[in-house]
Amino acid sequence: MTAARRAALRAALVEAGRGKPVAPYTLDEAMTFFCPQENVEGLDLPLVRDFQGWVREEHEPSTEGDRAILLLLPCQPRKPYALAPEHLAINGALLAAGFAPTGRGDWPKQLDTDVAPELRSNAPLLRDGLRIDRAVISEPFGLVPYEAIYHWHGVLSPCARYDDPGLFEHRGLGAPWREDSTSVARADGTHRWGDAERAAYVEAHNRLATEIAAALERLASHYDAIVSYTTTTLTHRSFLADHAGRRAVRLPNARTAGGVHRRLVGVNDLVPGLVEILPAPADLDALRAASGRRLPQELLSDPLLLDRLVARVDALAAA
Template structure:
């Protein structure tokens, strides 16, 4: 028998992902697709979606070229303190990018002695070549989180430092809320569950809502950028939020989901955006394959032996944070000659 005590234990695990003084709002702990769908009506989430979708406009410093860089959300809150974001931002700073505003004092409390203060700025990053990178995060249940509103926004404390949402990651085997009356998940072992029809249907509904949220925002201000890059690991849900139906085979992402007798379509933001505002989803699968070979060479191992290191991003991260793939990121955001020099 599953009880509310099970959710209480999950809340303890969620709270551990936050770095003080940031704390979890228990009403924003989302453990299943059904929790995610319900969250769209949560006052904090609804207000955020309305702000980003209708009112928010980036304030960008003058530049020869503006680039939007979308990064994945992370289990660590705030995102910028995660291993993944730290390494990505460190690579940009090492390549010559400089924040257009000082680091946030609250974030500086987490700075290690060897880390530059610039690593803890939420402002757009400017490069001497004339490129400005504006960072944002693809998140469920928030859709799009501009970096500068990671901690605060006009509504007060940003919901980006209040939520935990492992509820759409089916492969983990615990993205379920068995205490819910509408749960159709089936336990297959002591720690793993299999989604039922209600979980699968809610997943499609939430997936498509996130694609719409990203598209709605970029449909308003995507023209501000010369390039719009989504730097999200292939195969993950965040990549699926972005790519169009025609792009999915190249990214190894399914276009539909079977729910009972129905086959439901998965919509990406690029399905909803005009071609001139579409996002480029990187790294590509060929880039990942090449990066694995370079990693194996660096480690003095075979590609098969290096695969585990690659999958873990060299530690508590994803492959996106590896130096070999960060080379491809720099090549995407900087002019060719500058990227090679970096």
């Protein structure tokens, strides 16, 4: 493959990524990561390191309410995250259950959306003294408090200006534009990862899990519970789960690269029991039974699972 062809492949991915942020947010080309190797490099970018350091060492949650839950949600292609369909469904279910934002939040006035203000708000949610803080599990930022989804340090947040599908092998991107690529082209034009991609995936995965664990461990004293609501097939759940948790939903616990078995490590491996991970396997079994043994593509927006999420929040509130 010629250098020009390699450059064109990546340029096409960047161009596709431009449609993901909602105005006034625009894609920062320096914050695009389309393969595992780029994810590893991205973790060392000054902007990413500065943001992670802020979350790990400086961010302080609200003090409103008598009790608090931290709800971890997956990152989304559409940004800012609150405007993405899954987040709208999740936040809508919480609002329907009686929670309400404690304020407007800080979404920019020029935000190009007709989403209702209460769904746009990135302020904490409150009901009868129970506060829900929301945060996003993100590649490459790690943990993104909802307070930082619109602005950070007085400017439009970098967490709404990136594109990172590079750790999702099933999308078939490979890394054919890179000199260090070992990905293999398939007949349909997609690519299968090779040793370099698998090794970089493990490095990026474990570095992000370690970063998220450090942030959550510091913040844990502010919360009665830390609960995640993430799909079963993507990295967000893998970053959080321990060995048994990944095995329960058939996520891999290791990858082999260069003949070496490389173990994946999650938050609950590093700090056992820190995060309660939903949907639980029993919830998934119930949904399979209700849907003819097949899980829906838009898993986290499913009414049954949203009901189970709200029920778990209610149980924590009553405990």
